Amino acid sequence: MAFEIEGKTYETDEEGYLANLSDWSPEVADFMAKEDDCDLTDNHWEVINFLREYYEEYQIAPAVRVLTKAIGKRLGKEKGNSKYLYELFPYGPAKQACKYAGLPKPTGCV
């Protein structure tokens, strides 16, 4: 599968996750979110940016508690929980946010 933004083609897997991590740009995230009728706010971007930073260091998306802790630090303690993350990403923070961040989908029993 693939999609196109301003003449450039982006390869994806069957579920729309980017095939090549290096293809990612903020425009890609915006495009993917629009497809899901989701508008990316600053708080969405905090999550997406953290995911990308973490992935760069560890080659994997962060575990849910690592993510909630980091978001709690960045956005305030009351937002450092998965309930808030589900409000931002109703399809599940691990899967939906990873997709917009250009990371592969987490695999396993999750």
Next chain:
Amino acid sequence: MAKEQFETPKFRDIPIVPAIDPGAMAHSKPFIAKPEHQEPLGFPGELVENWKEKAIDKMGELLGKYRSLQVFLDACVKCGACTDKCHYYIGTADPKNMPVARQDLLRKVYRRYFTLPGKYFPKLVGAVDLTEEVLEDWYRYYHQCSECRRCSVYCPYGIDTAEITMAGREILDHVGIGQKYSNEIIAKVHKIGNNLGLPEPALADTLEGLEEEVKEDTDVDVKYPLDQEGAEVLLVTPSADFFAEPHVDGLIGYGKVFHQAGISWTLSSYASEAANFGIFIGNYENMQKVAMRIRQAALDLGVKRIVVGECGHAWRVAYSFWNTLIGPFDFLDPNYPVPQHICEFTYDLLQKGALRLDKEANDDKVVTFHDSCNVSRASRMGPMPGGQFIIPREVIKAACNRYVDMAPETIHENTFCCGGGGGLLTDDLMELRVKGALPRMEALKQVIDEDGVTHMAAICAICKSQFTKVLPYYGMGMDMIVSLHQLVGEAVVLGAEH
């Protein structure tokens, strides 16, 4: 995120057998594995040219290797006892999801090529040629069985549908059409050591974070050690315990139990996975290779005991197969069971008075327990018959004041699969997962309405993830599902005497 094109089944007023709806799930099939998921497992990357010949050869090989398979293919008398026992048939009404009919997809080909009447008078005995259409049906319907073996409990001949599904998947893998979800995961275990592909530095960072979290919550230094040589216990647990909710709260609970009991323990970055998807695809070599990491880690770390965390099929592999698969375990302490389940471990401490639980910590909950299929029907726990049913319940009751069982025909060996077991816990099978959860959701709804149940505990990573996802489809909250050791973790009195 694809919009869903199916309706969540309605709760039935009286749970009668649904009228058949032929072809209702003929569209359901998971993504096919790519060459990079197939080849590391020793399977051809894509459909081979002589697939028909290879499939028949493989079937012959499996019939020779597993006598049980031939018995199961020969023994069925079409009595129909299994037809309404499958959660996928109940939820989808597709007649090919009646266990007997799903088995027949393989059986009719077996008859054609391996029995005398089938070779000469195929029509008389319901034997058919292996065609592309049949192969496609195998792919679709052998991925609509979670290998939960509920039907086998009711079969008067004890035919194990799961083994037939496993044989079907094994043949498919060998002709080059594997399932992406399972095979991608197995390849990650071979390469990195766990289903998630969580490398050692990320695991270490995650565990460090948990230590800080527990310290903040309790003011006690509970450790979550990694690769600690000379520890007494090696804990192997599903990698979902590191990654997801509510799994991680179970892991936090295990750590509190070890801490309070004063028993040294460690996780391993090499064997950072208890799950073993090799069993799901029916492939002995991959199952062995995945399990071997655990033996190796136990030897390298010099532990005396191996304890298995909350994972259903991991416990089946460990309890039923480890001994011949990766044994002998003569290097472990013979005074303890090999392997030991974390519930058994906690139960043992409770019996000895080595662990004190404050039930009031869970007074905000009314708890029920979901028996996981592989624990219930394929293993045991502790020294007594039925220990796999008794021990988890006794541990919950030691941690909670209010406990209620679901209807008897839906628990213990009659338990219904969560709907996501056996390698089907993937988003490309969401319709199947939601529909297959129907009978468990009905039983849960009943205890919510009649007994005020607020939480359902489970001891399987797949069950926990599946329920988190499907509960909202049935109008219930995703946080109803909890880890059993989450309840224990809440109730452990830390800092008291050992």
